[in-house]
């Protein structure tokens with residue numbers, strides 16, 4: 001028995017749910033199957049139904065109303081409730097053996113960068129439920145090509161990577177919104193960026209007082225070696241299937257999906273009646 005899980009992470013509004021739907025529709029188009037597990041207690045309905053939905057356990061609106069909490073406090077309450085009821089998740093996932101599950105996570109990145117809620121769920125999925133997991137971390141392309149924002153995005157991605165301790169794929173979403181030729185050329189530079197070069201560019205424009213700090217941050221990102229991004233465009237059909245196919249091949253690779261598939265006995269698909277027709 002093996003299960004593959006893909007965590008879809010990133011700040012609010014970067015396109016996580018859209019990406020989940022795009023993976024499902026791409027997989028369907030190539031004859032594969034996957035399910036969405038919604039881990040966002042405040043989620044809206046999406047194109048594909050959630051196979052497993054945290055809102056069946058607890059919803060943000062109910063918690064806000066009943067506990068008189070604001071949205072962030074209520075979100076933490078929902079996750080603490082989930083942590084205390086992990087047998088609910090076990091039960092929901094129980095029947096999904098040899099399946100591909102895509103976990104759409106909330107955009108509040110504090111859940112994996114500041115408090116150990118998602119790391120605990122990750123440990124449970126890998127050690128108790130036998131998942132081969134990988135994390136995808138989305139950042140918006142138009143945001144990242146602003147050099148100083150690139151570093152803030154890269155640091156948040158690194159923080160998730162360190163806390164979750166999972167194979168990690170960085171993605172630049174909404175590349176279609178990078179429109180001018182100059183910006184498109186820049187974008188290429190950001191898919192495989194050289195942090196030291198970017199720090200020099202920043203230092204030309206910012207107060208010299210920050211030069212040392214900028215270089216130190218660039219060194220950190222550079223040393224960590226996590227500076228690759230895959231482009232994602234969910235806005236136009238052709239680009240969507242190309243970029244999603246590319247990302248999926250990376251996910252399959254790191255989760256060793258094909259190796260995890262048990263060789264099928266060809267006799268299982270054999271229908272003797274077909275021969276008689």
Ligand SMILES: Nc1nc2c(ncn2[C@@H]2O[C@H](COP(=O)(O)OP(=O)(O)OP(=O)(O)O)[C@@H](O)[C@H]2O)c(=O)[nH]1
Nearest residue numbers: 011012013014015016017018107174232233234235
């Ligand atoms: N132009 C463009 N827009 C996109 C793309 N992907 C998503 N969007 C839009 O970005 C907005 C946010 O997308 P969502 O998928 O809801 O983002 P999210 O990260 O799930 O949002 P939260 O769950 O609130 O954190 C929606 O209006 C999408 O239509 C893309 O590739 N290109």
